[in-house]
Amino acid sequence: MIKRHLLFFVFMGFFCSAFAQKIQSPQEFLGYKLGEHFTPHYRIVEYFKYVASASKNVKLQQFGTTNEGRPLLAMFIASDENIGRLEEIRHNNLKLAGVESGGGSTSMPVVTWLSYNVHGNEPASSEASMWTLFDLVDPANTATKAWLKNMVVVIDPCLNPDGRDRYVNFYNSVVGSAPDANPTSREHVEPWPGGRVNHFYFDLNRDWAWQQQKETQARVGLYNQWLPQVHVDYHEQGYNAPYYFAPAAEPYHKDITQWQRQFQVTIGKNNAKYFDQNGWMYFTKYEFDLLYPSYGDTYPLYNGSIGMTYEQGGISAGLAVVTRAGDTLTLVQRVAHHHSTSLSTLEIASLNTQKLLDEYKKFFDNNRNNPPGEYKTYVFKNDNNNKINALAKMLERNGIQYGFGLANKTVTGFNYITQKTEQYNVGTNDLVINAYQPKAVLLHVLLEPKTVIPDSATYDITAWSLPYAYGLKAYGVKESFKPANAKWNVAEPGPLTNTHAYAYVSAWQSVNDVKFLAALLKKKIKVRYAEKPFEVGGKQFTAGSLIVTRAGNDNADFDQIVTQTAASLNQEITAISTGFVDKGSDFGSDAVRAIRQPKVLLVAGDGVNSEAMGEVWHLFEAQIGYPITLIRYQDLGRAKLGEFDVAIFPDGRYDDFPSEKLQNWVRDGGKLIAIENAVSLLVDKKGILLKRKEEKKDDKEKDKEKDKPVKLYGDRERTAISSSIPGAIYKLKLDNTHPLGFGLPDYYYSLKLNDDIYDLFSDEDGWNVGTIKKDGYVSGFVGYESKKKINNGLLLGVQPMGRGSIVYMVDDPLFRSFWENGKLLFSNAVFMVGQ
Numbered sequence: 001m002i003k004r005h006l007l008f009f010v011f012m013g014f015f016c017s018a019f020a021q022k023i024q025s026p027q028e029f030l031g032y033k034l035g036e037h038f039t040p041h042y043r044i045v046e047y048f049k050y051v052a053s054a055s056k057n058v059k060l061q062q063f064g065t066t067n068e069g070r071p072l073l074a075m076f077i078a079s080d081e082n083i084g085r086l087e088e089i090r091h092n093n094l095k096l097a098g099v100e101s102g103g104g105s106t107s108m109p110v111v112t113w114l115s116y117n118v119h120g121n122e123p124a125s126s127e128a129s130m131w132t133l134f135d136l137v138d139p140a141n142t143a144t145k146a147w148l149k150n151m152v153v154v155i156d157p158c159l160n161p162d163g164r165d166r167y168v169n170f171y172n173s174v175v176g177s178a179p180d181a182n183p184t185s186r187e188h189v190e191p192w193p194g195g196r197v198n199h200f201y202f203d204l205n206r207d208w209a210w211q212q213q214k215e216t217q218a219r220v221g222l223y224n225q226w227l228p229q230v231h232v233d234y235h236e237q238g239y240n241a242p243y244y245f246a247p248a249a250e251p252y253h254k255d256i257t258q259w260q261r262q263f264q265v266t267i268g269k270n271n272a273k274y275f276d277q278n279g280w281m282y283f284t285k286y287e288f289d290l291l292y293p294s295y296g297d298t299y300p301l302y303n304g305s306i307g308m309t310y311e312q313g314g315i316s317a318g319l320a321v322v323t324r325a326g327d328t329l330t331l332v333q334r335v336a337h338h339h340s341t342s343l344s345t346l347e348i349a350s351l352n353t354q355k356l357l358d359e360y361k362k363f364f365d366n367n368r369n370n371p372p373g374e375y376k377t378y379v380f381k382n383d384n385n386n387k388i389n390a391l392a393k394m395l396e397r398n399g400i401q402y403g404f405g406l407a408n409k410t411v412t413g414f415n416y417i418t419q420k421t422e423q424y425n426v427g428t429n430d431l432v433i434n435a436y437q438p439k440a441v442l443l444h445v446l447l448e449p450k451t452v453i454p455d456s457a458t459y460d461i462t463a464w465s466l467p468y469a470y471g472l473k474a475y476g477v478k479e480s481f482k483p484a485n486a487k488w489n490v491a492e493p494g495p496l497t498n499t500h501a502y503a504y505v506s507a508w509q510s511v512n513d514v515k516f517l518a519a520l521l522k523k524k525i526k527v528r529y530a531e532k533p534f535e536v537g538g539k540q541f542t543a544g545s546l547i548v549t550r551a552g553n554d555n556a557d558f559d560q561i562v563t564q565t566a567a568s569l570n571q572e573i574t575a576i577s578t579g580f581v582d583k584g585s586d587f588g589s590d591a592v593r594a595i596r597q598p599k600v601l602l603v604a605g606d607g608v609n610s611e612a613m614g615e616v617w618h619l620f621e622a623q624i625g626y627p628i629t630l631i632r633y634q635d636l637g638r639a640k641l642g643e644f645d646v647a648i649f650p651d652g653r654y655d656d657f658p659s660e661k662l663q664n665w666v667r668d669g670g671k672l673i674a675i676e677n678a679v680s681l682l683v684d685k686k687g688i689l690l691k692r693k694e695e696k697k698d699d700k701e702k703d704k705e706k707d708k709p710v711k712l713y714g715d716r717e718r719t720a721i722s723s724s725i726p727g728a729i730y731k732l733k734l735d736n737t738h739p740l741g742f743g744l745p746d747y748y749y750s751l752k753l754n755d756d757i758y759d760l761f762s763d764e765d766g767w768n769v770g771t772i773k774k775d776g777y778v779s780g781f782v783g784y785e786s787k788k789k790i791n792n793g794l795l796l797g798v799q800p801m802g803r804g805s806i807v808y809m810v811d812d813p814l815f816r817s818f819w820e821n822g823k824l825l826f827s828n829a830v831f832m833v834g835q
Contacts, residue, residue, distance in 0.1 A: 023054045023137055026130040034127045035332030038168040038319075041070055041161045047130050048075055048157060055137040057083050057148070064218025067199035070161035072218055077136045077155065079148040082109055089152055093227050096357070097304060097364040098438040099399065106357040111228035112349045113154040113305075114342055115296055118205045120163020121195035122236035124314055124331060128338035129157040135343060144343075147350035154228065159219065159296075160197075160204050167195025171318055179319035181328050183239075188316045193610035200622070201614025202816070205233070206292075206460070208299035209446065210818035211397045212618070220299075224399045229356045230306045230349045233296030234338055236314035240324045242281035243337050244311035245271045248297070249289045249459075254452050255372050255441045256290055256301055259359045263306050263352070270348040271341050280337060291453070292460035293445045294818075302442040304363040306356070310341050364438050371440035375476035378447055379411060379424065380431040383473065385490055385572075386510035388431050390820055391470050395433070400443050402433045403483020413475035416449055416467040417747075419778075424475050429490055432483040449476065450779045461727025461751065463780030464818075468729050468749035471821030501550070501575035503587060504562050505536075508544035508743040511623060511820070514827040516571045517546055518626035521597045523561055526552040529742070529832065531591045534584025536576055544742025544832065549579070549587060552594070593835045598645040598671075600830065603652075605632030612650035612675065615814040619823060641665040646830055651676035651812060659685040667802025671834045673826075675809045680756060682806070689765040690808055693757045693793045721783050725755050725790075728780025732770040732795055739832035740769045740798055740807065743824050749778065750795060750811045751819055755786035757793035758810065770796025796825075798833055805834040 027033050029047050052060035057077060064072040076086055093111060095104030114132065116125035133155055136144045158164055167190065174187045182188075193201050198213060207216040223231075237244065246264040268284050275282045288309050290298050300307030313323075314334045323329050349356065382388045395402050406426040415422045426432070435443060451463050467474035507513055508529065520527050528547040533540065548562055555561060566573045585591035600620070604613050620628040631639050633654060641647065647662070647670060659682060666672050674682055682688045734741045734748040741748070748770055760768045774791035782790070797808040807829045813822030 023051065023134065023139070025134050025138075033332070034131055035124075035330065035335040036319075038123060038171055038331070039127060039130075040168055041126075041158060041165050044126055044130060044157050045071055045073065048073055048133065051075070051133055051137055056080070057137055059083065059086060061222075063222045064215065066160075066162045066215055067213075068162045070165070072161070072215060073157060074222060075133060075155045075157070077133070077148065077153040078109070078151075079145070082148070082152060086152065090226055094225075096361045097227050098368050099227070104361070106354065106361055108357070109150050109152050110230070110349055110353040110356045111152045111154065111226060112230040112346055113156070113223070113226070113228040114232050114234070114345070115156045115159055116234045116338075117157070117164055118159040118233060118296060119196045119203070119235060120160045120165070120198075121167040121190060122312075122315060123164055123167060123195075124236055124312055124334035125234035125338045126158045126164060127331070127335045128234070128342060129155055131335065131339045132342040133157075136346075144346070147346055150353045151346070151350045153346060154226070156219070159215065162199045163195045163197055170195070175318065181320040181322045183316075183321050187318045188321060190316065192606045192608070193614075197610055197614065200618040201610040202618070203611055205235075205296055206294050206816055208296060209294040209398060209442075210816060211394070212817040217397065220397065223300075224303075227303060228300070228305055229360050230345065231296070231300035231308070232342075232345055233307070233309050235309055235311045236334070237311045238315055239313045239317040239321050239329055241311070241313040242283060243275065243313065243341075244283055244286070244288060244309075245341055246308040246310075247284050248309070249286050251453055251458060252290045253293075253298070253302075253445060255445060257359075257363060259362075260301055260306055263356075263359075264308060266352070267306070267308065267345055267348050271344045274340050274344050275337075278340070280340075287459065289457075289459050291451070291458055291462065293442070293464065295460075299442075302445050303439070304360055304441075308345075310338065312337050363441075367438055367440035368436055371435035371437075371444065373435065373444040373448060374478055375414065375447075376435045376480040377411070377413075377477040378433040378435070378443075379406075379413065379426055379475045379477060380467070381424075381473040381475075382427060382429045382431065382488075384507075384509045385429075386512040387470060387472060387820070388429070388488075390511070391466065391472065392431060394466075398439065398442060400433065400439045401437045402431055403486050404429055404431060404488040405484040406432055406481050407484045408481060411475065411477045411479070411481065413477035414449065416465070416474045416476070419449075422475075428485075429488040432481065434480060434482050436480060447474075447476070453781050457721055458726055458781065461753070461780065463727060463729040463751070463778070465729070465779060468778065469751075469819050469821065471744065471749065471824075500559060502578055503547055503549040503576045504566075505541055505574045505576055506546040506548070506566070506571060508542070508546055509824070510743075511823045511827070512569065512571060513546065513743070514824065514831070515624045516566065516569050517595070517831060518624045519565050519569065520548065520562070521595070522626070523565065525555075525558070525561060527595045528587075528592050529595060529835070530585070531593060531739075532584055532737075534581045536578070536581040537574070538582075539574060542743065543737065544739070544828075547587060547592060595831055595835055596645065598830060599643060600626070600628045600646045600648065601639070601641075601644040602628050602630050602648045603633050603636065603650065604630045605634055607633050607654045608652040609650055609676075611816075612652070612812060615812070615817055616648055616650055616826075618817060619814060619826070623823070624827070641670065642668070644670065646671045646673065648673045648830075649675065649678035652678060654678065654681055657681040659688070663687045663801065666804035666806060669803040671805055671807065673807045673809065673829050676754070676756075676812050679758075679808050679810050682808075683758070687801070688806075689761065689799055690794075690797065691759040693759050693789075723755070723785040724783045725752055725786045726781060727751060727753050728782045729778040730772055730776045730790065730795075731778050732772050732776065734796070735767070735769045738767055738769045738798065739835065740767075740796060740825070740828050742828050742832055744821070748796075748825065749821065750813075751815050752782075752790065752811050753815070755782075755789050756810050757790055757795065758797070758808070760794050761797060761799070766797055766799035768794050768797055770794070807833055
């Protein structure tokens with residue numbers, strides 16, 4: 001009897017233990033099979049939180065929030081032995097990389113990081129993330145248990161929760177009781193701006209290095225605390241395409257190691273094995289290259305990982321769609337494909353742990369001891385503390401080490417501006433970067449003056465070098481020099497001795513200066529600017545400098561408002577005791593103009609490039625803090641334009657462009673800022689004096705055209721790139737005496753994304769502010785035909801019209817918000833031009 005009771009309790013103990021270890025699958029938790037419905041983000045979060053409470057082998061970390069307040073999560077999954085020593089494993093990675101001191105061990109677990117759903121309307125992978133998580137924590141899954149013995153897995157279930165919910169909420173609101181697979185049905189046509197982008201309409205998959213968005217800043221911050229050995233970024237492409245996985249297409253950046261190339265093939269073959277078993281279609285080595293440094297595959301590669309993109313056909317597919325081949329593609333299938341590559345990648349990483357860790361250590365050892373590229377030291381001239389500070393913050397976010405000044409004051413190096421080797425005397429507060437450091441590869445990629453492009457058919461921009469993007473003078477030095485100081489010797493702006501000044505003067509050279517102006521205008525402080533350089537009290541000030549006079553500002557607390565605003569923004573201002581200047585024009589002259597506080601309209605909605613519009617919105621909302629009104633293009637007809645001083649038309653495809661209405665508004669004192677394709681929509685309209693530059697061919701060129709061989713169908717892609725410019729840097733001659741060029745030198749580096757160029761204005765018609773000569777090319781791929789076209793023309797211009805003006809910006813000065821120098825140029829268009 002005692003034995004029977006004992007056996008009963010033993011049996012019940014085993015039963016209870018097994019029951020306690022039972023973890024609900026996503027289907028059990030959600031109440032439907034994955035792929036039968038789109039799961040809202042909050043339910044994905046709930047499932048991850050549920051698993052965190054039910055499994056002892058996981059740790060859930062919220063590392064940030066989106067702009068709309070949704071949580072950003074990372075789930076760490078490990079074995080019983082390793083889950084309690086995640087910090088030890090993390091620090092070991094950093095020691096192997098040399099980010100932390102002390103020798104790391106290559107006998108530790110490998111870290112594999114899976115990132116899902118960076119584009120909100122590519123939602124299948126977030127569904128697959130729940131399935132993958134369940135497989136890793138399911139006590140009955142012996143295969144994954146074996147993998148976790150030597151591996152830590154990190155799952156980020158959704159990189160873009162705001163965009164995902166925008167798509168899912170749209171789809172769930174229009175689908176019927178059963179999905180309509182007809183591709184022309186409304187459930188396959190997203191409304192503007194679509195779910196791809198985040199709250200500010202940024203493509204988060206292009207933001208890894210630049211980190212302009214809060215989601216990216218939080219995520220890459222966490223990523224750099226771990227520096228995993230393997231990283232996969234999950235996407236979807238057009239639904240007529242099959243599945244894509246590594247190895248990637250050419251071009252590969254030359255700094256990607258042979259090992260990184262080889263292991264992409266190893267993983268690809270393992271993925272192919274499972275796809276072959278299931279009869280699923282796929283492709284490799286095509287379209288998705290490894291060059292641009294700010295992707296979810298290239299950024300990890302430049303940081304020592306095996307970085308890869310996986311692409312499932314499925315954008316706009318909904319729950320089911322009929323493809324061009326006549327097949328019906330379902331969400332169930334899409335989820336299954338992403339789940340398969342997730343497990344396949346984990347399997348192959350687990351089987352190659354030792355090699356992954358050995359090569360990872362070798363990558364960072366090479367970085368510290370033999371960095372790539374001919375330049376071993378980079379020096380940035382400190383012409384402006386705010387611009388240097390902006391660069392320093394960007395470097396810090398990427399874990400790139402820097403300092404200031406050199407013990408040896410004189411160096412010989414490549415001058416990025418003149419493109420020549422020159423001597424330079426390094427200043428105490430010049431920013432100095434030594435290449436012998438853990439992030440040497442990333443540093444080299446971000447600073448190489450000319451991108452080496454082994455193959456011209458690329459997926460994204462082909463030039464991005466930071467000296468040009470930030471508008472800073474820089475030198476590449478072949479010798480290795482270490483910075484003299486970890487910090488600069490710039491004193492914080494101290495208290496003003498004259499707190500009852502005649503005027504306060506601020507520089508106008510950076511975005512921080514724009515932020516200061518915006519803050520004063522919002523506080524109803526009248527601000528002026530100098531049209532010409534001047535000197536007063538022994539200090540020199542450039543054209544565009546802000547002048548805040550007591551005259552016109554009758555506030556009793558005028559001094560307090562100005563000085564406290566400056567202090568809150570760490571803005572240096574100079575108190576002036578007189579309006580009588582030593583050189584230049586006195587403050588009461590007509591060369592000192594008042595800045596009217598502009599009411600700004602930004603066009604949004606159908607026809608507008610949402611990412612281009614988002615760049616402007618983000619600048620106003622998140623960077624300079626100035627109010628802006630967003631009006632849908634389709635509502636422009638009933639908008640009261642007279643209530644606005646500035647109207648911004650970003651890049652877009654605008655139907656029935658209201659040129660006549662806009663010109664009437666401009667004549668009445670409005671200012672129209674047209675960017676990229678919006679410029680072309682104004683050309684050839686009555687009253688518009690800007691003319692498209694036509695290519696003139698001489699007789700020899702015409703004869704060559706006649707003798708050209710017939711184009712072959714098989715060469716169509718190569719032929720097309722001869723007239724393409726996916727993103728290259730050109731140097732413009734800039735008229736910095738014009739308000740559009742204030743605060744900038746007499747040149748400007750522009751990132752060209754098209755070969756549009758226009759004839760120069762005649763002296764009577766307008767101002768040629770940014771022009772280009774035939775020697776303007778600096779870096780990046782430009783097709784042969786496009787390169788011939790881009791010379792001797794206008795890219796930045798201003799046409800006066802009545803009491804107003806039109807500002808033409810042929811290239812996007814705010815591209816992805818990382819083109820830092822363009823922000824001042826654009827701010828000139830908003831606040832300075834036409835005053």
